[in-house]
Amino acid sequence: EEGKKLIPQFQKILNESKKITDLLSMHGSLVKGELQLAIIPTISTHFLPLILPTMKKNYPDLQLKIKEMQTHKILEALENDQIDVGLLATPLNDKKFFTLPLYLEPFYVLAHENHPLSKFKTISYEQLRYPDIWLLEAGHCLRSQVLNTCNLRSKKNQNLSFESGNLETLINLVSSCGGYTLIPYFQTQYIPKNCQLISFKHDLPVREISLVFRREHYKQHLIEVLAQMTKSNLPANLLTLQQKKNLEIMTFN
Numbered sequence: 001e002e003g004k005k006l007i008p009q010f011q012k013i014l015n016e017s018k019k020i021t022d023l024l025s026m027h028g029s030l031v032k033g034e035l036q037l038a039i040i041p042t043i044s045t046h047f048l049p050l051i052l053p054t055m056k057k058n059y060p061d062l063q064l065k066i067k068e069m070q071t072h073k074i075l076e077a078l079e080n081d082q083i084d085v086g087l088l089a090t091p092l093n094d095k096k097f098f099t100l101p102l103y104l105e106p107f108y109v110l111a112h113e114n115h116p117l118s119k120f121k122t123i124s125y126e127q128l129r130y131p132d133i134w135l136l137e138a139g140h141c142l143r144s145q146v147l148n149t150c151n152l153r154s155k156k157n158q159n160l161s162f163e164s165g166n167l168e169t170l171i172n173l174v175s176s177c178g179g180y181t182l183i184p185y186f187q188t189q190y191i192p193k194n195c196q197l198i199s200f201k202h203d204l205p206v207r208e209i210s211l212v213f214r215r216e217h218y219k220q221h222l223i224e225v226l227a228q229m230t231k232s233n234l235p236a237n238l239l240t241l242q243q244k245k246n247l248e249i250m251t252f253n
Contacts (some may be wrong), residue, residue, distance in 0.1 A: 032061040035222045036083040038069045042136070042167055043087055043209060046186035050233050051226075058229070062222065078214055085223050090210040091249070098215045100223065102230050104206040104242055104249070108188055109198040110171060111180035118196040125200075132179035134170045171195070185238060203248040206241075 039047060048066070055064065069077065074086035078097065090099050109128070111117040117127065170181045175192035184207060191197050211227055213220070241247075 031059045031222065031225050033219070033222060034063040034065060035085065035219060035226065036065045036067075037085055037087060037226070038067045038074045038077055038083045039087040040071055040074065040089065041068050042184065043089075044068050045167075047087065047230075051230055054229055054233055055226075059225065062225070074212070078212065084217065084219050085211050085213040085226070087209065087211055089207045090212065091208065092212065096214065097212050098217070100211040100213075100227050102209050102211060102227055103234055103238060104208055104247060105185045105238070106241060106247075107182050107184055107200075107205045107207070109180055109200075110174055110183050110188075110191065111196050111198060112174050112178040113194045113196055115178060115180055115196075117180055117198060120198055122201040123198045124202065130180065134173050134179055134181040136167070136170070203246055204244070206247050206249055208249050 044066075052064075055062065067083070069086075071088050074083070074088055075092075075094070075097070077083045078086055087102075090101065092099065109117060109123055115132075116130065117123065120127070167183060167187050171183065171187065171190075171192065173179070174181055175195055182205075188197055211223055213223055217223065
């Protein structure tokens with residue numbers, strides 16, 4: 001029983017020892033060492049191809065260890081020193097963490113060609129009143145962001161109910177079963193031919209994507225390198241968007 005009480009202390013000592021080892025390994029090199037990164041699933045599919053080739057070329061001594069996690073799991077892992085940094089949608093409104101914003105990603109409506117929404121080239125929030133919307137499963141921050149934007153608290157499809165953990169699945173469902181969904185910018189590159197992509201008229205909904213880590217992190221230099229590399233690899237049209245003023249950052253509960 002006494003031994004069990006000492007386990008957390010031993011774990012803390014091991015963690016501190018690892019920090020010292022990592023600091024020594026970074027000494028003498030601008031970008032060297034290991035960085036443990038966790039990414040929410042709705043970002044990882046486009047972020048990894050965007051950043052990994054450049055990171056590998058420019059920083060061969062930087063070892064990135066990457067995991068996919070949902071937002072609440074990333075925050076738990078940060079609190080427990082299991083990872084160094086998370087890539088997720090913000091704001092978090094949690095003072096325990098430091099947020100380093102990277103970019104704003106706009107949202108679009110994806111509707112089946114036979115859906116009433118498909119006749120519009122642009123759309124307003126008030127028009128998103130149809131119940132046949134496909135959503136990510138509970139636990140994904142993007143789900144609550146979409147519900148807030150559409151003024152819906154739940155999805156009620158008359159004869160079919162399905163929630164997915166994958167944005168590609170939602171796109172395929174709209175294509176094969178009808179209805180509509182909201183997708184972020186990086187998912188708009190591969191749209192089925194029988195679907196219509198619709199932008200918003202005013203107050204373009206965007207999600208803020210940031211690196212999140214504990215304050216005074218001893219690997220902050222590596223985190224800043226990751227942030228700079230991400231920004232330098234963003235598509236030109238996404239960089240232009242950052243200068244617009246009619247943006248509404250989508251929050252999540």
